[in-house]
Amino acid sequence: MRTLGHITAMPELPEPLQGLRELAYNLWWSWNKEAAELFQEVDPALWKRFRGNPVKLLLEVDPARLEGLLGTGYPARVQGVLQALRAYLEERKQKKGPLTAYFSAEYGFHSSLPIYAGGLGVLAGDHVKAASDLGLNLVGVGIFYHEGYFHQRLSKEGAQVEVYEPLHPEELPLLPVQDREGKPLRVGVEFPGRTVWLGAYRVQVGAVPVYLLTADLPENAPEDRAITARLYAPGLEMRLKQEMILGIGGMRLLRALGLAPEVFHMNEGHSAFLGLERLRELVAEGHPFPLALELVRAGALFTTHTPVPAGHDAFPLELLDQYLGHFWEKLGTDREGVLALGLEEKPWGRVFSMSNLALKTSAQANGVSCLHGEVSRRMFHHLWPDLLPEEVPIGHVTNGVHTWTFLHPRLRRHYAEVFGPEWQKRPEDPATWKVEGLGEEFWRIHKELRAELIREVRQRVYEERRRNGESPGRLREAERLLDPEALTIGFARRFATYKRAVLLFKDPERLAKILRGPYPVQFVFAGKAHPKDEPGKAYLQELIGRIRELGLEDRMVVVEDYDMYLARLLVQGSDVWLNTPRRPMEASGTSGMKAALNGALNLSVLDGWWAEAFNGKNGFAIGDDRVYESDEAQDMADAQALYDVLESQVLPLFYAKGPEGYSASWLAMIHESLRTVGPYFSAARMVGEYLALYQRGAEMARRALGAAETLEALHQALPAFFALGLRVEAPGHLTLNGEPLRVRAWVEGEVPEALRPFLEVQLVVKRSTGELEVVPLAPSHGGYEGSFRPPRPGSYTYGMRLALKHPVTGRVTWVRWA
Template sequence: MKTEPLTSAELTDLIHGLNRLARNLWWTWNQEAQEIFQKLSARAWQNLYHNAVAVLHEVSDYELRTRLQDPAFAADVRDVLKRFNAYMEEGDTWAAQNAQKLEGKPVAYFSAEFGLHETLPIAAGGLGILAGDHAKSASDLGLPFVGISLFYRQGYFMQTINEENWQTEYYSRLNPRNLPMEAVLDAKGEQLTCMIQIATSQVKFKVWKVNVGRIPIYLMDTDLPENEEHHRELTLRVYGGDSTTRIMQEMLLGVGGVRLMRALDIQPSVFHMNEGHAAFLTLELMREKMATGHTLEDASKATTKECIFTTHTPVEAGHDRFTSDLVQYAAHKFANNLKISHQEFMDMGRVRKGDESEPFCMTVLALKHSRTANGVSELHGEISRQMWQDLYADKKVEEVPIGHITNGIHVEGWMKGPLRRFFRSRLGEHWDTDLNTHAFWSRMEDPDFVSDEEIWALRSLLRRELIEFSRRRLLLQSQSLKRENFITFDHLLNPDVLTIGFARRFATYKRAPLVFQQFEQIVKLVKDKKHPIQFIFAGKAHPRDDEGKRFIQHIIHLSKHTELHGHLVFIENYDIHVARQMVSGCDIWLNNPRRPLEASGTSGQKTSAHGCLNMSILDGWWREAFDGSNGFAIGPDSQPDSIEEQDRVDSENLYKVLTQEVIPGFYNRDSTGIPRQWIQKIRRSMSTITPEYSTWRMVQDYANKYYLTGE
């Protein structure tokens, strides 16, 4: 039937809506919205990091108006915009019912990194991914919330592997015009700037805003011509430079962030420090109070009532510490503002007051000036209380005021397209209404809701998509696009084989090569004709972590020059996009940190919704989640005192679980080829893990336990 063409005004309205949508990262967790931009230019979508803004720049206004005259496409656009507008305007949110106290007085969440999407690579690892998921769930819950961070012009590094299998790094400059962000303007319509003092210089910064659903994240940027060159480069790279750069970045984050809140007339009810990087904000809050006549003691007490602190680091060396000379150089203005001596100022960041050999620790500063503090899993809370007991000398370990809230993930943001379509086909258009509830996921244990065959079909599809993604990436990595190489790479990995994934930061305590300590036995397993296995690895080592780089080099060497060739691959340049493919497509998610050094970990939480099972050391979140039926535990709920003994025992236990539980379970098929017992574990994993280890639950915990508790 003929349909009337859209009028110019109707087209303009749809185009305006698409541009507004592209600049709000809500589309990163809405499948239909992503498909709109993909349809506009599939090549641009794939090559430009799935960037909705860049796709719209690729498509001319003339083409866009022409394409929107397709009635079906225009209808799809209207449906997506209708859903987006309904989300943005929804009034009956969880926070509207449960957190009215925060209305007009939002949570100000300070984090040195936010991992939101591969489009905006301004995160180095799990801390940033957690912050991004925290923000997305704050939006879903309707929580009054603002994020504060830095805009790193070169982001985090891009990884390549050289001819010696050694990680090398390169950087590309990010252009705000092509990113889902916008300049924050002042009353005159010019980009807002603020100023802080660093060392002896006045450093100006401009501000960008990233819209994440209903909430904003503000990014500070010192790349201004008025600043000295080394100050312009403060916001060049995530955790870039030396200790001098680091302390200056943290001054900008903490002090600059508070001043930004004042410039925007935002009055937070609570300042949440996600790690110690932002702890200088407490000194700026004290300075403000003293400027109105308060004493330092009163200012300190009042500031403590406003702040909460989350620590993510169970390793002493992981806490930022700065020497007295560096603090004197970069931050002497703090002591002047607080009317105290340099040594008195240093004591604010020391466990032992007056100990001039002790450096200034950002975690100590945060703990001393927060009304509450927490670790990110039950075990991490225990470790943190032990680690910082000396700061609370009058208390027993169990009385140290550091609690815990276990991390989670933004479930919808990590769900792969086939899984979304799987649920939509069963539950209809509004399939995700109660996505974050236990009731939603408990249906996965009901064979009348979904059969074993349907679950196995989904798993086969997701594994196939991962294998084909891996082949494409490996071919590009080889930089050899001859016809015969396409054929060669299409024989790498096998879509029918038990696929084990390991992808994360290549910090040495995560022990990426541990499984290959039993090398001869692993070779036999991958070559087994009836029950073979295969491995997909990915991850980046910090540019200055040569030991982590050696782990990468070792694994790549094994993949190229040993009998594991063809059964073990390493995917370069790990990012959120690679992670999304791997957590959905693998059958087993391997996690073997040196316990208890994994504060929480969240990569394994992303797998459960897709039917990938965890095989992990009982550390971090997995220690709480494992119930004997929803995955696999490597070893007991304890560890030897000796590192060498721990590595030996964990290697043996890993091999034991792999050969005695995992491989037999995966390949134990009935007469129709279905692994019924394996699928029962998948059902339990989906039901018990997905709703519990989500940021939907986590952010509610923060609100109820910390944000809403006042003093």
């Protein structure tokens, strides 16, 4: 049949079940077990088939089934859960903090809405959910990819095959966004020779609305409709188009909705073009470019997520000229003035870096773990070459996970019984984690979750082998894979080479010895490689090949199509969570936090979040914090450390079982893991820290607007600052025996009046171990003088500089070293 169109007949629910529709269109159900159970009970088979999508479930369920539920207690339960949702929303009507727009290229809310690729998207989803729980004044902006991210199939040879499935918005918990007249809302973004029109869908995540842009509209040409088809579509030009839609289109959507956020949070650099659009708006209001840039920066926050250079988008300048050349004249400066905001010098030429743009248009920036903050300051030091690396204005907010999304409902109920009612209200409060009461019942639940994981693994491997046409014998083997009683180690993440999924195979003989030794142990692997990441795909195939070569398929299983559903099964059913990145390439990592929530112990390299979480009693460390001279040396050292920890610590401790059926020492380590990881590495704690940054951003935005004349005068006088000199009087090399270091300095040149309130002469002292201290010198007899007494013995270096502090941020922004 020649298709003329697509229609969707919405279900006519019986009156007592009308509340199901309201529940279906708020993703609150995705972290409320009672709500999810209502939908699952309607038809368990359809619920699983549609990946837990309640809208699709209600479209496809047999109406007779709904009628059959009316004579039971089901309608009363619907009303009870609906009242709980309404009470949840009512409690959050009074919002906390300034209105903040949160921009992300991907969101991982639930497996039924596959517009996420991995950790970045799931982190964004957790951020929004925690913001809803805490009642933050947040609005999300993203893209609805109508083909989503790919489903992964593994061929008989272990090769990854990408499969895309069209997503129909009317079959998802999405509502079309309309204008004030009830018509579909439209905003336009100028592309070469045409305007690309954008619509949007709203997904309600508890108390937070998230708006997802789409170019899949009849007003656009087919090639433009395809821009928002696939998440991370290949090709620099396509990526640029998507990021223009997210940043520029996202800003215009907010304006069309009548929203005026005080703060803009960029989750990675994909949305950094929003800074240019905000510049255009301010210049159109009459602000000169330097002041407009200050106003843009004051209310912006940028979170960087990767220390891997390839993870930071950069575009050729000719591509920028082609797509954004019309923008230059609207920004109150010339082409070079705009390009300077994102310019990056590469060995092959100049490119425009989206991360540089984000940093140059944000007054606040952060990495996603303490170690990643340090790495980011070194990585972006070239943008502030006159500052010391420690002074680069990038801090850190360590990631956290949404407790209620990833903690298994049975454990949630058990924890609530053991910990008491305050725990459910304040899971980020360490005082509520009264873990000492967890014992036999906890272990019984944990064993059942491990068994559920193994059943799912067997079913998935069976389906994979059946699809690939494997023999009946191989299908029967799939039904017996793994041992429900054996120590089960999970490893699941994106397949990138630096994550070293094959590290276990560095010494095949030793690995085989461990797997065939006296302690039963087994591994479950899962993860996707980016479709264009050929080394990552080869790594995945190599892992599968190594397992087969060594005859370990009964003890090591790779499961296809890793998504949020499989992720929950893995973190909830594993005993140990393995993480083997090449330090310091892991920015944070959150899967280990999710596993810890459910009683698994982490076995990880001291990278990302684990570098600050590990205390020697709450899990296991692979190696130490040394970085070796080569990747090969690093891999060999870490592999040997991994084998050592498995043989001498993990396996003996797990199998030191007492009469109660579990190891008391193992359970004590779980207690420590839950006590230290559960509250601190939660999204509630994380978003609470971001709230403080949002409040600071709003305050700086107001301060910048009030200091417009001061900022303009400062920028006009700035060239004079770099003409100033600093003459110093210092003792040079000196050994101190209890006496302070004394220094004097004189500014040479005329200091403009506009600079005087923000000028300091500073003594900068750095200890050999890295601690930094800045001592402002006091005016004295036409110059400046000061002293420094070392707080402890050691080796120090020191220097002196003329520093100009920013009127709004208060940070040292411009310096002249003596």
